[in-house]
Amino acid sequence: MDRDAYCRELEAYLCRKNDGHLIRVVGPAFDRVMSWALQGIPIKVAEAGIDRYFERYYRKGPRRRPVRLEFCEADILDTFDEWRRAVGVSIMTADPAGGPLVEEPAPSPARSRGSLSSRLESAVARLTVLRGSTQLAGLADEALDAAIRALEPLRHQAERARGEQRHALEIAASRAGHDLVRAIAARLPEADRIAIDREARAALEPFRPRMTGEAYQQATEAAIARLVRQRFGLPDLTF
Numbered sequence: 001m002d003r004d005a006y007c008r009e010l011e012a013y014l015c016r017k018n019d020g021h022l023i024r025v026v027g028p029a030f031d032r033v034m035s036w037a038l039q040g041i042p043i044k045v046a047e048a049g050i051d052r053y054f055e056r057y058y059r060k061g062p063r064r065r066p067v068r069l070e071f072c073e074a075d076i077l078d079t080f081d082e083w084r085r086a087v088g089v090s091i092m093t094a095d096p097a098g099g100p101l102v103e104e105p106a107p108s109p110a111r112s113r114g115s116l117s118s119r120l121e122s123a124v125a126r127l128t129v130l131r132g133s134t135q136l137a138g139l140a141d142e143a144l145d146a147a148i149r150a151l152e153p154l155r156h157q158a159e160r161a162r163g164e165q166r167h168a169l170e171i172a173a174s175r176a177g178h179d180l181v182r183a184i185a186a187r188l189p190e191a192d193r194i195a196i197d198r199e200a201r202a203a204l205e206p207f208r209p210r211m212t213g214e215a216y217q218q219a220t221e222a223a224i225a226r227l228v229r230q231r232f233g234l235p236d237l238t239f
Contacts (some may be wrong), residue, residue: 006037013047014069017054021066029070036073040089041080041204049076071172082123086238087170087222090214120155120173124233127180134230136184143183150176151237165208169237177237181225185231196231200224 007025010033015022024035036046084090094221095150132145154169154176161169171186185193200223208216 003034003037007033009043009047009190010050014050014067014072017050018066018226023066023068025069029068032070032073036080039080041076042083042203044203045080045083046076049079052079055211083203086226087204087219089204089219090210101200116160116161116169117155117158120151120158123149123173123177124155126235127151130233133232134147139179139187140184143187144182146183147176147180150179173237174239177213177235178225181228181234185224185228188228196227200227204239 007030011022011025050069050072052075054067056075057067108172127144127148130143131148136144151173154173158166158169185196188196200220203223204211204216204219207219211219228234
């Protein structure tokens with residue numbers, strides 16, 4: 001997507017979020033959006049940041065006026081950092097001293113809120129709800145059951161786990177989450193698998209020239225896993 005198309009796409013998305021009220025992205029606002037495009041922020045990630053802003057805006061009460069795109073910048077950048085951390089990509093930023101562009105690595109993993117036990121408990125609860133719902137339409141009942149069975153004992157052990165023991169539990173939980181996502185992805189219709197793979201690769205395209213083959217493959221797998229989790233509301237069990 002070229003930069004003008006990127007801007008118009010976000011402009012149209014914001015118009016839909018504003019119930020059809022169109023606010024043109026021009027002048028400083030256009031420059032701001034161009035900076036997002038230059039950083040390689042995928043369009044879907046930017047839209048997720050806009051969604052985050054609107055969710056918070058609506059929690060404050062009835063909406064009073066249409067939202068401008070630049071108001072969403074902090075949420076878009078936060079969402080981008082989360083995406084970068086999940087897939088493991090870096091960006092190129094200008095040297096503050098006026099020198100050449102420098103590579104900025106992906107942010108370090110953020111500490112998860114709450115205890116490991118509570119996080120695993122929430123994951124089991126979410127998977128149990130999915131198991132009894134029609135959201136997956138029987139696509140991976142056995143995989144959901146296997147994930148729940150794997151996480152249940154970890155949840156109880158995590159209540160008192162510290163140090164190396166906690167780390168071992170995190171690795172086991174991550175493995176269970178990975179196996180679940182992989183099982184669901186393998187059972188998707190071919191057209192859906194192709195669409196998800198295409199979206200993941202398109203999001204990574206701006207970063208590909210600076211990545212080794214191995215790093216690109218790992219980032220692609222992580223991006224695909226993230227899209228599958230988002231599509232079906234799966235808990236994130238990466239640590």
